[in-house]
Amino acid sequence: MKKILIVVFLWMLVIYSGPFDGTQGISSKFLYMHVPSVWIAYLAYSITFTYSIRYLFSNSPKFDSIAVSNAKSGLIFTAITLISGSIWGKLTWGSWWVWGDARLNLTAILFLVYLGYIASRKFNSDLNTIAKNSSYIGIFGIVQIPIIHFSVIWWRSIHQQASILSQETIASGNAPISSDILIYLLIGVIFTTLLHFLLVSKFSKLLDIQWENYLNPSSRAKI
Amino acid sequence: MKKNLIFIILGLVLVTFASLRLANNNTVYYFTTTEALENIDLLDERVKLGGFVMQDSISKNATNTLFNITDGNTVISINFDGYVPELFQENMGVILDGVFVNDTFLADNMLVKHDNEYISEDGEVYDAKNYSK
Numbered sequence A: 001m002k003k004i005l006i007v008v009f010l011w012m013l014v015i016y017s018g019p020f021d022g023t024q025g026i027s028s029k030f031l032y033m034h035v036p037s038v039w040i041a042y043l044a045y046s047i048t049f050t051y052s053i054r055y056l057f058s059n060s061p062k063f064d065s066i067a068v069s070n071a072k073s074g075l076i077f078t079a080i081t082l083i084s085g086s087i088w089g090k091l092t093w094g095s096w097w098v099w100g101d102a103r104l105n106l107t108a109i110l111f112l113v114y115l116g117y118i119a120s121r122k123f124n125s126d127l128n129t130i131a132k133n134s135s136y137i138g139i140f141g142i143v144q145i146p147i148i149h150f151s152v153i154w155w156r157s158i159h160q161q162a163s164i165l166s167q168e169t170i171a172s173g174n175a176p177i178s179s180d181i182l183i184y185l186l187i188g189v190i191f192t193t194l195l196h197f198l199l200v201s202k203f204s205k206l207l208d209i210q211w212e213n214y215l216n217p218s219s220r221a222k223i
Numbered sequence B: 001m002k003k004n005l006i007f008i009i010l011g012l013v014l015v016t017f018a019s020l021r022l023a024n025n026n027t028v029y030y031f032t033t034t035e036a037l038e039n040i041d042l043l044d045e046r047v048k049l050g051g052f053v054m055q056d057s058i059s060k061n062a063t064n065t066l067f068n069i070t071d072g073n074t075v076i077s078i079n080f081d082g083y084v085p086e087l088f089q090e091n092m093g094v095i096l097d098g099v100f101v102n103d104t105f106l107a108d109n110m111l112v113k114h115d116n117e118y119i120s121e122d123g124e125v126y127d128a129k130n131y132s133k
Helices: A001-016 A025-058 A060-090 A101-122 A128-155 A167-172 A179-215 A217-222 B002-026 B033-038
Strands: B045-052 B067-071 B074-078 B093-101 B104-113
Touching: A001 A179, A025 A128, A025 B002, A060 A128, A060 A179, A101 A128, A101 A179, A101 A217, A101 B002, A128 A179, A128 B002, A128 B093, A217 B002, B002 B104, B033 B045, B033 B074, B045 B104, B074 B093
Parallel strands: B074 B104
Antiparallel strands: B045 B067, B045 B093, B067 B074, B093 B104
16 A cells, blocks of 8 residues: 555656646646556556456456456546546636547446446356456457547547557657657656556455455355 | 357457447537538538637637638638637637538637647657667
């Protein structure tokens, strides 16, 4: 818990000290919150996807723990993405939420899908059945990520296109971002990645205990 | 195992299809100024119009803000009656919601569209060549 708080503090420090965009002013600091969060959400759900498949084909409890703990952390980062994006939207676009934008709506759906994933863990009392059912959600949910990523290209709307993970930037090596902003952004990504794996290890410990109790009910009785 | 695999593939296809349909049907497009002028006779309902605010075109009367927007080729005059977002300024991308009356676009809702550039005060743009060493 201490480590988590330290990393959160360091991330806040990046946001506090990061330079801001000349036109947007102070509101552009949400960049250091919004962009790393959504990348971590992509990463988390990709790991959930991989380990959901592995669980389904091997039935190893370890894989289920990894899948679930990544989904939990991913859900937290998706919530941060939505909240920071919404505040930034109010300050920049002039609206908290634009209902006609594909990326916004799909990200909200992404949040609901993994909320459903977590909720589905409570739908049954048999952990094997639970793990099997939620694996399917973990697998089907991944579809959203490429669609969200390319939504700004496929559907013309309010959300700006990608600055870093875009074809132009990857082809030319030049991002349309000032180097100082980019450096702070990448430091932010490092801290959020660290935070993610700290959260995952915390959550997976809880899951491991749950599995332990399920597989060896006798050890539970002693407590 | 084989049953699992078939179920997964079917599910993935279905979810992809549903997501694409959903996004396609619910995404509100905006017209560029050129597209709007080409179809101006057809646009008798409320539409969304996007473009960049032209330099030296902003003026205000008692209630409305008047300005021109462009996509680089064609220009449309805007008569805007609504809340002006803080970032509204020259050369900024805007998306307006309203109706065409003759050649003027009467708008009552505005969103400021920010592009994907982030330039700090020192204005230095990231360039891979400077960092290749």
